[in-house]
Amino acid sequence: MPADTSTTSTIVLVGHGMVGQRFLEALAERGLTATHRVVVLCEEPRPAYDRVQLTSYFSGRTPEDLSLTDLAFIEEHGIELHLGDPAESVDREARTVTARSGLVVGYDVLVLATGSYPFVPPVPNKDAEGCFVYRTIEDLLAIEEYARRSTTGAVVGGGLLGLEAAGALKGLGLTSHIVEFAPRLMPVQVDEGGGAALLRTIEEMGLTVHTGVGTQEIVVGEDGAVTGMKLSDGSELATDLVVFSAGVRPRDQLARDCGLTVGERGGITVDEQCRTVTDPHVFAIGECALAADGRVYGLVAPGYEQAETAAAAIAGDASAFTGADLSTKLKLLGVDVASFGDAHGAAEDCLDVVYSDSRAGLYKKLVIGRDGRLRGGILVGDAEAYGTLKAFTGSVPPVSPESLVLPAGAGAPVQLGPSALPDDAIICSCNNVRKGTIREAVTEHRCTTVPEVKKCTKAGTTCGSCVKVLGQLINAELEASGVEVDKGLCACFSQTREELYEIVLALRITSHRELLDRYGREEARGGDGCEVCKPTVGSIVASLAPAIGASTYVLDGEQAALQDTNDHFLANLQRNGSYSVVPRIPGGEIAPEKLIVIGEIARDFGLYTKITGGQRIDMFGARVEQLPSIWARLVDAGFESGHAYGKSLRTVKSCVGQTWCRYGVQDSVRMAIDLELRYRGLRSPHKLKSAVSGCQRECAEAQSKDFGVIATANGWNLYVGGNGGATPRHADLLAQDLSDAELIRLIDRFLMFYIRTADRLERTSTWLERVPGGLDHVRDVVVHDSLGICDELESLMAAHVSHYRDEWAETINDPEKLARFVSFVNAPDTPDPVVAFVPERDQIKPDLPLLSIGLRPADDVLEGSAQR
Amino acid sequence: MTLALETTTGLTVQLRLADDWFEVCGLDRLIPGRGVAALLPDGRQAAVFTDRAGRLYAIDNRDPFTGAAVLSRGLTGTHQGRPFVASPLLKQRFDLETGRCLDDDTVQVRTYEVKAA
Incomplete structure (x- = not known):
C-alpha cells in the first residue's frame, strides 16, 4: 500500500489498551480528532478492554462487559481503528509506520502505547504445552479451555496478578499452587507482617503457597505437555498447567528497532511531556515508557496521566508528567490488600503504627513521619479506611493514627469521614479526580447520585475502590447545600422500608394501622394508608411473622387487607380480570402422574397452559370463583402454592x-x-x-x-x-x-x-x-x-x-376465606360476564372488545373515559 | 375488623339506583381497605368499599383504562385526606367520593350513593 499523502496532519497510535483508549479520549476532549486524522494500530483482536478487571471474566463478566471502547465514540470522532493488525516497523526518516498487513501509514505524530509483555523466566520447557501467561482475554480463554482437562494448576509468581491467576484456577475447579521466589506473597506491596496475614487467609481458602523457592524446570511428559515443575529446594510439584505471572517488562522492541533510546532495564525514554528524548515526533505512554523520573509505571493511573500529558503536549498545552503515586487497593480472592504512599517506611525517621491480628487475617500499618504527617501504609484484610487514609497522606491526620487502624469495636473506632478531607485531596487516583471536582459535580452540575457523578467526573469508573467515598461525599454535599431528599416510603411514612423493618422487628408491631398511627407522617395518621405502604408493611410483617408473633398466613385478619390483589386471591391477575394459577414444581422436577393431573385440571376448567421460564406450568383464564375448586384438586394431588403471585x-x-x-x-x-x-x-x-x-x-x-x-x-x-x-x-x-x-x-x-x-x-x-x-x-x-x-x-x-x-391448603379449608372467592358478593354463583374468551391455536385467549365497543347497552351515562 | 363487626349486626349495605335502594350484602362482608363487587339489575357492576372509620363508598367496578371489572379488587387508601382506590391492573387511583381519576383528569368513573341500613 502506498504511504498516505493527505494534507491533514496525522496522529498514529500504536497500541489500543487502556492507556491508548484514554489517549484517544483526551485527543477528542481537546478537539484534536476534529483537526487530525487519527489512526490506531491494535494487535489484539478486540478494542481496548479493562485489563485491571481481567480476572472478573472468570466470575462471569464477558469480554463485552470488560470492553472500554464505545464504538460510537470511535466512529463519531472518525478514528481509523485497525484491530488485529499490529505495527511491525517504524521508519522515522520517512515518518511512516508499517503494520503486519502491509498497511503503511504516514504520521506527523507517533504515539507508542505498546504496553508490556509478561516476563517468563528462562527455565527449560517454559514453552511446553500447558504453559500460559496471564495478560489478555485470549490468554484467559486458552487457560479456561486447557483447565477442562486438568486437575492441578501452578502459578509462578506470588504478586498481585499471580494471586488473581491462582484464584482463577481454583475457580475453574483445579487444585492450585502458588510458587513465589521471595520469602512472602506480594513482596512489592506488603511487608513481612502483611505477607503473613495474607498467607494465612490465602491458605485457608485451600490454595497451597510455596514461598522462598524458585522454579528450575518445567517437567514434561512424553507428549510434550506439562506434568510438573522442579523447584529450587529440590522438590518436585506435580501439575498439569503452569501460569507464568512473574512480572512484566516494557514492550519496547518496536522503539529499539527504529533507534529510539531505551533505558538500561527497558522502557522508551521520554521527557516530562512524554515525548521521546530521541525524536520530537514520537511519544511513548503507559507501561512501555520510561518516565522522566526514571521509573516505568505498571499501574493504570499513571498511564492515564501520561495519556493526558501527551495529548496536552500535542495540542500545544502545558502539562507535565513528573511521577506518580503507586498506591493500590485490590480485592484479591476476596481479601482486601492496599498500600499507599511510602508503604515500606523508606524515608528516614519514620515511625510505624501497626495493628495485627493474624487469626482474623488482619494487618494494618501506618507510616508516620516525625512531624506527625501520615506518609503511607499497608492494609491487609480490611481496607475500609483506604480512601480516607490515602487522601490524608502527606498531611497530619485530624485524629491520632492509632484510632485509624484499630478495628471497629476495639477501643473507640474513629469514623473519619471524607468530609474532613481538603478539597485538593485526590479521591479517585485512577482518574485523578479531586474532592473539589466531585463537590462541584453536585453543586454546579446538579448531580445527585453516584452514577451521575461517575459520568460527570469519571471518578470511580476504573477500579471502583473509591465509589464508597464518592457516595459519602455526594450525600454530605447534598445535605450541606440544603437539598431535602425525602427518602420516605410514601406520602404516609417518612421512613424508608429498611427503617420500617427495624421498627416492626424491634417493637413487634404486627398491624399497619398501629404502625401508621404511631410512626406515620403527622398528616397521614388515622387514615387508611395507601397502595404503596400497605403491601410493603404486609410484606415486612409476613417476612418476620414468626419472630414478631404475627400470623404466618397472609390472609389472616388485617393482613388480608394489606395484600395486593394477587396475594389477596393467591393468584396472578391478568388483563381481563381473570387469574392464572401456578403450582410449585420444585427444581422443575415433576413425575408423570402429576403432569397428568395438571393436564386434566387445565382441560376440565378450560384453561390456557404455558410452560414458564422458571420450569413450571402456568394455567391462565381462571375466574376468581374457580380458584378454590382448581386448588382443591391441586392440593389433593400433592401440589402446593407456587407463590407466582407474591x-x-x-x-x-x-x-x-x-x-x-x-x-x-x-x-x-x-x-x-x-x-x-x-x-x-x-x-x-x-x-x-x-x-x-x-x-x-x-x-x-x-x-x-x-x-x-x-x-x-x-x-x-x-x-x-x-x-x-x-x-x-x-x-x-x-x-x-x-x-x-x-x-x-x-x-x-x-x-x-x-x-x-x-x-x-x-x-x-x-x-x-x-x-x-x-x-x-x-x-x-x-x-x-x-x-x-x-x-x-x-x-x-x-x-x-x-x-x-401452604397458603392454598389453608385457604381451601377455611369457609370464611373461601367466601371471598366470588365475582359478585350478591350473586356468588354468577361468573363475571366481562371475563370472556375466544379460541386461538387450540386453546383460549382473552376476548378484549371492551375498550373499543363497550360492553353494556345501558352504558349511556357519560363516564368521561378518554379511552372510549 | 372489630370496628366493622361492632356496627354490623343485622345491617345491610344498600346502593341507590334511580329511586330505589338496592341491597348488596351484609355489612359484615366488607373488610376495611378491601372491596367487594356487586352485580346490579341492569348488568352493571359496582365496587363497594368501607374504610377504617366505617364510611361506605361505591363506584363503578369497571376499570376504564383496561375495561376489566376489577376496581373492587384494588387497594384503598387516603390521599391528602380523601379516600381512593388504586386499580389492581395499572394502578391508576380513583377518588371514592367523586369517581375522579387522580392520575388522569380526563377520566372519571360513576359513583353510587350507599348506606348501611
Missing part, C-alpha cells in the same frame, strides 16, 4: 446435573429442590429467583438469578445479584467451593440481609448496586459477620422455614 421466592431452576449429564459434577436437581422447599413462601421486597447448575457450563443460567449456585468439583459457588429482564446483570461471585451446609447458611444470611435492608420493589441486583460498599459490604456482613448480625439473620430464616404452611 413478592417472594418464585422458582429454583436446575439442570439435570450429575445424575444424568456426562459433564455434571454435583447433584444440581437435589440442591435446587432443597433450596426451593427451604425458601418457599418467604416474603421479600421483590420477587426472588434462583437456579442451580451442575457444572461450569451453567445450563440453568444461575448467573442471571438473585441467587445462583454453580457446582464445582469441590462443592458449590454462590453468585448473587443477577437479573434478566430489562436491565440484565450478571451475578457476582459471593463465595466459592462451599459445602451444602455452608451454602445454605450463606444464602440464609444473604436473603435475610436483603429483606432487611432493601427498598420496596428493589431487586437484589439494584440493591447490590445501591447499598454503600456494594458487594464488598454485603460480603463483609454475610460472610465475615462484620455487623455481628449473622446469628439473628440465621434464626429469622430458621423461624420462617419451621413455620411455613
